[in-house]
Amino acid sequence: MKRQVLMNVMMAVLVAGLLTMVSCSKPKVADPDSAYQGQGAETDAERAARLEAERLEAERLEAERLRAQQLQDQQQGQTADAKSRFLNQNVLFDFDSSALTGEAKDLLREKADWLQANPSDTVMIEGHCDDRGTTVYNLALGERRANAARTYLVDLGVSADRLSTVSYGEERPLDPASNEDAYRINRRAQFVIK
Structure with a gap:
């Protein structure tokens, strides 16, 4: 029985010692990096790959934006060129003719x-002459000349409401010289956007 009591005492001491050790030990804290990695955190290589992919996507988007801007600039340039040609190319006529x-x-x-x-634009067609002939004749x-140009445009499908005419006769020459080159460019129908 002594033996039994001794065993019980030893057991009690051993249990008390274990309880003391367990209660006095520091709680184990998980390594934050290992816990984060365990929850799907990216490695340095994955992060570098992601950043590179983001950089490449940003470059692609910027290149796309630049191409779109260049296309828009080109289209605006073509539109401006077409408008300039419309305004600056005059319809020329032979001497004493509106044909x-x-x-x-x-x-x-x-x-x-x-x-x-350009369906929203309206146009004034100006009729001009060289300085040969009387003022009244040249106005007529x-x-x-202006009406001939207008009629032809209407026949091509342009709304007559968008076209008006005026005659300046010989009053507004492009070239005031009195020679064949000046006469040729002064016999014209000129277009002005209103």
Whole structure:
């Protein structure tokens, strides 16, 4: 029985010692990095790969934006060029005539295309003459020239409501010289956007 009591005492001491050790020991704290990695954290290699992918995507988007801007600038440039051609290419006429030449008709077809592409624009067609002939005659001839251009444009499908005419006769020459080159460019129908 002594033996039994001794065993019980030893057991009690051993249990008390174990309890003391367990209660006095520091709680084990998990390594934050290992816990984070265990929850799907990215490694340095994964992070570098992600950053590189983000950089490449940003570069791709910037290149796309630049291409779109260049295309828009190019289209605006083409639109400005077309408008400039519309305004600066005059329909020329032969001496003492309001009949449209083949070249004049080709130019008026280009102008009709521009007008169809720009349906909100209205145009004043100015009739001009060289300085030969009387003022009254040249005003009437300028009117016939402007009307000839207008009629041809209407025949090509441009709304008549968008086109008006005026005659300046010989009053607004492009070249005031009195020679054939000046006369040729002064006999014209000129277009002005209103």
